[in-house]
Amino acid sequence: MRRKYIRPQSKAALMCPRFGLFAVALLLVALVLHRFGFIQTVNLPYIMALVGISAALSLIFAFFGLRALWQEGYKGGLSCVKGGLLAFMALAPLLFIGAAWFAFPPLYDITTDFDTPPAFLAGSRPADALPVKAGFTPAAAEEQWAAWPQLSGRRYDGSPDTVLKAVYAVLKAKNWTISGEQGKAGEDSLLLVEVVAKTFVLGFVSDIIIRLSDEGDTSFVDMRSASRYLPRDYGINARFIADFMNRLDAEILSLPVDETRD
Template sequence: MKKKYVRLISRAAVWSPRFGGLAFLILLFSILLQRFSVIDVTVFMILIIISACCVVVSLFFAVKALYSLWVYGALGGMKALRGIIYSLTTAIPLVLFWGFWFTLPALHDVSTDIQRPPTFFRTARPSDALPLKSVLIEQAALQMSQWPEMSGRRYDGSPDRIRESVLNVLAAYDWPVIAQKKFKGEEDELYIETVAKSFYLGFISDIVIRLIDEGDTTFVDMRSASRYLPRDFGANAAFIIDFMEALDTEIALLPLSQDEK
């Protein structure tokens, strides 16, 4: 009578795709919930770490299953392969996220004027939000090396005239106007506050735009500060650079005033 050889089923192969699928689902839902502001940044970071741990566990079980297949001929090779696919699919965005986290500048508050950045007067930042500094001079070299094109603008015309263009660009970007206020001094200043979200993950940044009356010209400064994320992945600088370029275009399309004709 012939003996029937029964191949064992690798339990590691069973668990590998389970943890891989769980990692993918956690990552997917955490991104969606963060993008639509259902969860805060702290919860998002915790979910990201949990997803990364599930990826590691899934890959561990996959390697163990493949070892059992090679040495003992255990069943489960396809399941182990599926676990690897799930894990690597999840690992790619995680590696990109943490790669940018550790390689991009550790900045969360940038301004076109680092010596006297525009101040927020109305925006109510939550108590657990990142603190704001009155001076950003210590990050001048880093900011200039990363974004040399991020600078203020001087336009011909009164602040009221430039303000209309600023509001038009804000409307085009769908950034809500939180508040506007004028301050009297040696140079009259108009402040406009708004809020923006990063495109992919919806991280919130508070933004203030300052218009300084210089007589025949108006100088425009801008500041963008993340509420929670200590590293903004360059989003705040991108907000300022893109907005200023759009404002340049908007100003260029303005009809000449009576004084300029």
């Protein structure tokens, strides 16, 4: 009578896809909840650490499961492959973020004016937000300049109230929320508009102050953007400023000539 050989099931192979699936699910849920403000940025690193641990455990179980398959013929090879792929799916964004952390300079407060940076309105940033500089040291200015030399203020023909209309149009197009204003168009020579901006995918929040200075026949626009909770902003604030200024250039050019000369 022929005896039937039953291959034993590797326990490591059973656990491998479970940890891999948990890591991917936790990563996706955490990012979605953070995007819509249900998870604070300060808590996100702890969740990402749990994702990394789960993915690492999945890879460890995959190793032992495949070794049991190779040496003793245990079942579970396909489960190990699936779990390993899930683990790499969870680890890939974490590795990318880690590499970017070292690639970008340790800056979170970016400005177009190092000498007299626009000041945020009093009480506008949350109490637990990262502190903003009263002034930029030469070292900080040099570090920003080395990374983003293209950032600069803009001088436009026309009065601040005319330029302010263009600023409002760009803010509406970018869906940035105005959180405060100072100065009255047509009366004050200095106008300040403070807004809150979020990155599209992950929802990282920055406070941005836009300063319009009356120079007589022209107006000068400066900006400052500071992350609330990211101690290293991955270039987010520089991109906020650069994109806004480019859009403002286009908006000013679209205004009637007689309006910019008022």
